[in-house]
Amino acid sequence: MRARTVLVTGARAPVALHLARLLHGAGLRVVLADSPAQPIAAASIACAAYHRLPPPRFALPAYYRAVEELVRREGVELVVPTCEEVFYLAQLWRDRTMPARLFTPDMDLLARVHDKHAFIHLAQDFGLAVPETTLLQSSGDIEAVRGHARELVFKPVWSRFASHVLLRPPPGALDAIEPSTAAPWVAQRFIAGDEISAYAMARDGKLEALALYRSRYRAGKGAGIWFERVEDEVARRFVEAFVAGTGWTGQISFDLMRQHDGTVLPLECNPRAVSGLHFFRDPQAFTAALLGGGEVRPDLDRPQTVRLAMWVYGLPAAIGSGELQRFRQAMHGADELLDWPDDPAPKRTQWRALAEIAATALRQRISLQAASTRDIEWNGPLQSSI
Numbered sequence: 555m556r557a558r559t560v561l562v563t564g565a566r567a568p569v570a571l572h573l574a575r576l577l578h579g580a581g582l583r584v585v586l587a588d589s590p591a592q593p594i595a596a597a598s599i600a601c602a603a604y605h606r607l608p609p610p611r612f613a614l615p616a617y618y619r620a621v622e623e624l625v626r627r628e629g630v631e632l633v634v635p636t637c638e639e640v641f642y643l644a645q646l647w648r649d650r651t652m653p654a655r656l657f658t659p660d661m662d663l664l665a666r667v668h669d670k671h672a673f674i675h676l677a678q679d680f681g682l683a684v685p686e687t688t689l690l691q692s693s694g695d696i697e698a699v700r701g702h703a704r705e706l707v708f709k710p711v712w713s714r715f716a717s718h719v720l721l722r723p724p725p726g727a728l729d730a731i732e733p734s735t736a737a738p739w740v741a742q743r744f745i746a747g748d749e750i751s752a753y754a755m756a757r758d759g760k761l762e763a764l765a766l767y768r769s770r771y772r773a774g775k776g777a778g779i780w781f782e783r784v785e786d787e788v789a790r791r792f793v794e795a796f797v798a799g800t801g802w803t804g805q806i807s808f809d810l811m812r813q814h815d816g817t818v819l820p821l822e823c824n825p826r827a828v829s830g831l832h833f834f835r836d837p838q839a840f841t842a843a844l845l846g847g848g849e850v851r852p853d854l855d856r857p858q859t860v861r862l863a864m865w866v867y868g869l870p871a872a873i874g875s876g877e878l879q880r881f882r883q884a885m886h887g888a889d890e891l892l893d894w895p896d897d898p899a900p901k902r903t904q905w906r907a908l909a910e911i912a913a914t915a916l917r918q919r920i921s922l923q924a925a926s927t928r929d930i931e932w933n934g935p936l937q938s939s940i
Contacts (some may be wrong), residue, residue, distance in 0.1 A: 559583045561630040561654070562595070564637035565604065566907065566926065568860060568891060569827040571595035573636060575894050577844075579837025585628050587621070588639075589929050592906045594892070597899035603628065609929030610642035618646050630654045634844075636805070636827040638714070640664065641932035657844070658804035658825070665935065667806070667823045670711045670740045677820050680799035682792060685811075685819050690731070690739040699741045700725045711738040712933040714824065715776025715923055736936035742821070747813040749821075750789050751778065753830025754806050755844065756797040762843040764793055765830030765852045770884060771859075771868040773923050778829050779863040780884055783855060788818040796820075805831075832858045832891045857888035862904055866922075 560577050564570045565588035574584045578600030586595050587605040596604035605624050608616040621643065625633065634657045635643050644661040646652065658664065666672045674687040689711070690696060699706060708720040708731060720727055722744050733739040748768070755763040766789050769778025789810050797806065807828040809821040833852035834840045843850035864885060872881035892901045908922075915925035 558632070559585060559602075559628055559630050561585045561587060561625065561628065561633045563587050563633065563635045563639050563643065564827075564930070565593040565595040565601075566590050567636050567827070568594065569829065569831045570636040571598055571600075571900055572832055572891070573634060573827065574598055574600040575897065576834065576837045576840045580841035582841065585624070585630060587624060590907065590910055592903060592910060594900045594903050594907050597903040598894075599897045599899070610639055611929050611931055614642065617642060618650075621646060622650065622652065625652060625654050632657060634805075637930055638826060638927060638932045639930045640804075640826055641668070642930075659800070659802060663800060663802075664825050667800070667825050668712065668932070669934070670709060670713075670742075670822050671738070673823045674740075674742075674820065676800070677796060680795055682795055683817060683819055685745050685821070686743040688741045690733040690741055691735050692733060695733060696728050696731060700728055703728055703741075705744055706741045707744050708739055708741050709822075710933075711740055714927065714931070715774065717776065717924070719775060736934070745811040745813065745819055745821070747811045750784060750786055750810040750812055750818070751781070751828065751830060752789060752793050752808040752810060753828050753833075754793050754797060754808075756802040756804070756806065757846055758803055759798045759801040761794050761797055761849060762846075763834065763840065763850050764790060765833040766790070767830050767833065769829075770857075771864060771871065773863060773867045774921070776923060779867055780857060780859040780888055781829055782857040782888075783833055783852060786812060786818065788812070788816060792818055792820065796823075829858070829891075854889075857884075858891040859885070859888040860892060860904075861885065861890050862908065 560582050562570050562574050565586040571594055574595055578584045583602050584600050585603045586601045587607050589607055589609045607620045610617040632655050640658055644658055644664050647656045648661050671689045674684045678684045703725045704722050710718055751767050753765045766784050766786055767781045768784050769781040771780040772778050805827045807824045810818050811821055812818050833854045836853050839850045872878050911925045915922050
């Protein structure tokens, strides 16, 4: 009997590689797709075929045609997005009749939770505690909050990896912000406490997987590159309430802040996979949960890291802060998340993948982190492709 075929998109991401390994380990046939020429997941033994797609942000009609052709030719039954291509895929599934199921909510809900202002109000509608968050769409909106800028965090409504964030800036720093209807910002009350990241998977509003974790090292101010599991029942209750309130189906993640009194407040939401997925290593249990077989719990306790990213980002940060000993201990005390039994190729391929990203960064004169997602970013319904 032919194995069921699942398409995992966003093959550039370690979470896509990890998801492919889990599904493959459970006996599914995994096809991968993305825009880069040599993403790390394409080198895995879990990859039955890799399809290079046009970049959706810059060539959307061609992307749609390529995805539809791929789904039909490979006999795909289920599509699982892992990065911001989820928005473009949701638009495609909304506008056309596709033969495969897309593991994500509809486009309207995706856009609402990705919107850093709308998400907070949605959580508030469910009776959840939230930080005060003000929408900024004009210079007048900036002036209205300038006087207490030192108590606020400013960030674009449509953004990722903490890009462009201004943390309790001096009032004069707001002169650099030019919010508009097409590119709005938010001003959110600064919350002191311990940050908690959450990776979750749900079906029809019922939680199927949850990993809570904390990042000690990051790529710049954004994505974690060394992270450890935490347990927090209040954070779990927030995630359960939110996915139930939205009737969520698919993967979803949250940035939360645990205050000193134990209260947990949401900062923002990303409707995609994040690093907490790496704490699940049982292919059968995770795949069963993804297909509707009940909740699966994380089965790894040791911290996880990408050592190449630690050398690129973590070491300079450790040198700058004078914490080299702490860096050495972190490197020794964590597992390399790219390691997997009998599948060494992705770890070697990360150098070629990094070189491809670096070439884009040099060409576009942007950071490595910005280059890593430039072609799949979704910056709202009024975004420009430039």
